[in-house]
Amino acid sequence: MYNIGICDDGENICTSIENMLLQYAQEKNVQVDTNIWYTGESLRDYLASGGYLDLLFLDIELFKMTGIEVGTYIRNQLDNMGLQIVYISGKASYAQQLFKTQPLDFLIKPILQEEINEVMGMALKIAKKRNERFEFQRGKDYYYIPMGDIVYLESKGRKVKVVTMKAAFEFYGKLKNVVKCLSEDFIVIHQSYIINKEYVFRYTYEMVELVDGTILTISLANRKIVRDELLREE
CATH class of the missing domain: 2.40.50.1020 (LytTr DNA-binding domain)
Incomplete structure (x- = not known):
């Protein structure tokens, strides 16, 4: 089972990404489990309590705790370098700020099925290598x-x-x-x-x-x- 998280304060965006992930999983015969959070704080609490994710789609412009702050928390406080993070945003001006958290990718809204397919292909390839x-x-x-x-x-x-x-x-x-x-x-x-x-x-x-x-x-x-x-x- 491949565990995927989606964190965005827009319910429609979360649903859209989840549907595209499920479509990819069905076409590629991959077993996935998706979880959704609408705030950075709720996602942080889940991970801090031992929750596990393989891949995370993380909005940068969250209301209080931003996506960059969540990513920094994952890397520095949790010391988790294995979780693959894909930042999502409506702006293209964050690339330099994201570098230190070693993201897998950075997607600009609106997100297309082709982009989800490419990200999933990369993420699963990395996961396979890490199992060696x-x-x-x-x-x-x-x-x-x-x-x-x-x-x-x-x-x-x-x-x-x-x-x-x-x-x-x-x-x-x-x-x-x-x-x-x-x-x-x-x-x-x-x-x-x-x-x-x-x-x-x-x-x-x-x-x-x-x-x-x-x-x-x-x-x-x-x-x-x-x-x-x-x-x-x-």
């Missing part, structure tokens, strides 16, 4: 981490450090062997670093900044490849 797991061994114990949770990997002598938003793990190994086990979302930026493209916040020709604030150097030999890969994502 990375396996490593520490002593006699085996660990399995969803690849979508990995922010970056670092070579530390004879060990590899795996960093997620919530924890870090080390095991004996080499990055050149680890990279063979990773999905196409990962890029080698340096002989000591592999990053997950989904967690890139900012980049220049010489460095990348990840959403957790980590800044990593891009080696001279990898700069063109990294730039081309990241530009392809834009």
